[in-house]
Amino acid sequence: MARLVMKFGGTSVANIERIRNVARHVEREVKAGHEVAVVVSAMSGKTNELVAWVREAANLYDPVEYDAVVASGEQVTSGLLAIVLQSMGLPARSWQGWQIPLLTNDAHGSARITGMRPEGVLAGFGRGEVAVIAGFQGIHEPSGRLTTLGRGGSDTSAVAIAAGLSADRCDIYTDVDGVYTTDPRIVTKARRLDRVAFEEMLEMASLGAKVLQVRSVELAMVHKVRTYVRSSFDDPANPQAGTLICDEEEIVEQQIVTGIAYSKDEAQITLRRVADKPGVAAAIFGPLADANINVDMIIQVVSDDTTTTDITFTVPTADFDRAKVLLESAHDMIGYQSLQGATDVVKVSAIGIGMRSHAGVAAKAFRALADKGINIRAITTSEIKFSVLIDAAYTELAVRTLHSLYGLDKA
C-alpha cells in the first residue's frame, strides 16, 4: 500500500463526463490498495470567467476579494468529483483549503504555502476515504481570509500536499503524457523522458518548458517528492507511466544533455558607451531590482574607445517598457550614449546534470549554431545548463540543431 496525491488540471475536469474519467483513474489507485488524495483545478474556462467579472467590477481590485471570488472555481470541482466517486461506491469527501487547513502567507493572488495540518485528511484515510482537495487555494490563518496561489497554483498545491502527507508519490495528470526532450511541436523527433532529475526539471521549467510550474518543481526538490507527469487522457484501466521527476541518484544512465528549452518571454536591452567606472553596474541594476524587474543575462563588452563599455542584458518581455522608462529617467546618473532594445529575441537553453562532469559542452553548441549562420546575442551558463539569446526567427532551427547535436533525437 502506498499513499498518493493525484492532481488533475482544468481540461481534465472540464465537464461531468471528464470528471467521471478522472474518477476512474482514482478508482484504479484505490482498488490497488492505495491511500489517495486528489487535487483538482477549476473546470476549464471557469477561472477566466471569474477573473473577467472581477476586472469588470473594478480596474484596481482588492486582491483579498479577488481570492474570495476566484477560489470558488476549485470548490465546485472538488464537490462534484466527491459526488461522482461516491456514486461509484468509493467513500470520498471534499476538502477546501481552509478546511484542511492548507496555510499560506497573505500575499493574496500569489500566496506562498507555509504549512498544513494533515490530521483531518489522514483521519479520513483511516476511514478509507478519498480526500478530494480544492487546489490553488489556502487560508491565511491570522486574518481568516481565503488565499490563492496564482495561476498554475494547483500543481504547487499538489506537491505541497504530497509533502505534508508524506506521500510516496505525486502524480500530475496533464494533457500531455510526460516531459519531452524538447517541444514536440517543433522537433518531431523529440522523445518522452522516463526520468528527469529535480534540478534539471527546475531549469527546464524556468527556461520555458510549460509542463510544470517552477514553484511546484522547487517544492518537489526541497521535499524530495517523487513526482510523475502523466496523461489524464490515457485509458484509466491501462495508463502509461509518464515521466518521473526524482532525485538524480535514481537516474542510472545520465545523459550529458537531457533537454532543450526555449522561451520567448525575453527582451534585450543594450546601453551603448556606458562610462567604464566603479558603481555603474549598481546605477543600472539597482533601480531595476527596486522595481522588481528580474534581470537575466548580462554581458559587458569594451567599446571601440577604451574608456566606455557596452552593456547588454535581458528582462521579461512584460517588464520591457517599464525597464526602458526607468533607465531613461536614470540616464544622467548612469551616463550612457544610447539605449537600444529588442523584443524579437528568444532564449534557447540546453539542460543536463551531465554537464557538471563534461567540459566543452557549450562550446560545441556555439560552433554548431555559427555553422547554421545563427548569431548569438548573449550567453549565460551555469553548472547544469547554458542559454543563448538569438533572433526569434531562428528559434526552430536552433532548437533542432541542439537537439540533434546532443543525441536527443528519437531513433
Added chain:
Amino acid sequence: MARLVMKFGGTSVANIERIRNVARHVEREVKAGHEVAVVVSAMSGKTNELVAWVREAANLYDPVEYDAVVASGEQVTSGLLAIVLQSMGLPARSWQGWQIPLLTNDAHGSARITGMRPEGVLAGFGRGEVAVIAGFQGIHEPSGRLTTLGRGGSDTSAVAIAAGLSADRCDIYTDVDGVYTTDPRIVTKARRLDRVAFEEMLEMASLGAKVLQVRSVELAMVHKVRTYVRSSFDDPANPQAGTLICDEEEIVEQQIVTGIAYSKDEAQITLRRVADKPGVAAAIFGPLADANINVDMIIQVVSDDTTTTDITFTVPTADFDRAKVLLESAHDMIGYQSLQGATDVVKVSAIGIGMRSHAGVAAKAFRALADKGINIRAITTSEIKFSVLIDAAYTELAVRTLHSLYGLDKA
C-alpha cells in the same frame, strides 16, 4: 445612526451592472450614517447551473457535497460586491457563512440556523466597513462542513443576521416593490400595503404569497426584526419605502382582512364509506405522517348510511401520488370503499388579524362565493385566516370576489 441589514436576491445581482446598482443602494445608507450588512444571493442562473452539475454527477448525491458545490454561488457575489463598493470609496469586505460564523445544524440542503457569533462583523462596523455576507450558507461547526439553507434561504440568512446583529431593520430588496393585498397579476385593483403584521405575513407566505420565504417570516416574528420588502429596481437616490412587516401594535388602522392568498400546491383526497369507529383517523393519518406528508385541510362527513363516514383532506401536490400509494396499501387496515383524488383544485385564503375580534367574517365569504356559483370542497379556519378549497377553474373569480368583499380594492 441605525444598523441595517440589506438583502438582494439573484435577479438584483445578475451581472456586474446590476451589482453596481446594488452598491448605489448600499452607498445611500452608508452616507446616511448607518452601519450596513449586505446579504447577497448567487447571480441569477448560477445556482441552477451548479445544481444541474450535481444532478448530472449522480442521481442520488451526498447532500454534504451538494452544499459544498452550491454554496460557491453566493461566495462569488459577495466578493464582487465588496470590490465594487471599494471602488466607490466605501470600505467593505466579504464574509462567507463559515467566516462569520453563521452556525447551522447538519440538515444539509435545508439546514436550520442555530446561532451566529457576530463579533467579527461588529468589529468591522467599528472600522467603518460594510459587511458583504454570502447568503444561503452557513457552517455545521462540529463537522466543519459547509451547509446551505435551501432554496430562498438568503431571506432567512438576512433576517437571522439582522437578529444576530441586533439590527434596527432588515430590508429585503426584491423585484416587486412590496407586499400586495393579493397577486396584482390577478387583481389589477390590488393595493400595496404599507404595513403587515408578522402573523399575517406568516399566514400569507404559508398560504401561497411568494414574496417572502415562510422561514424568514417566522424568524422575523420570533426575533421581532422589523423587515421591509422593497424594490431593488427603484432609483437608488430616491427609493420607495416598500412594505414594513412589523409587530401588530405598530399598525394603527387594522383592517379586518389584510390580504387574499391562493395556492395551487394542493391536492384533494377523499376516502368514501370509511368505517365510523375509534382509531380510524390514526389508521389514515399515521402512515402519512410517518412518510413526512403534511396533511392540511380535513373534513369528515357522515355518509348516507350512518355506520360509515366520508373523509376528505388535502396534501401537497408533490406528495399526491405517494399519499395514494400509501393509502391503497393500508386499505385493509383502514377499511374504506373507494379512494378519489383531485389535483385541479386551489386553496384560496383570506388573512387578517382583525378576524380575531370580528365574528362572521368567513360566513360572509361562503355566501359571496355561493352567489357566484363556486362550490366549496373544504374549509379550514384559524384565529386570523380562513381557507376554502375550490375547483382551480374558479381561482381568479374567487380571489377577485373576496378582494372586493373585504374592501381591499384600490380606490
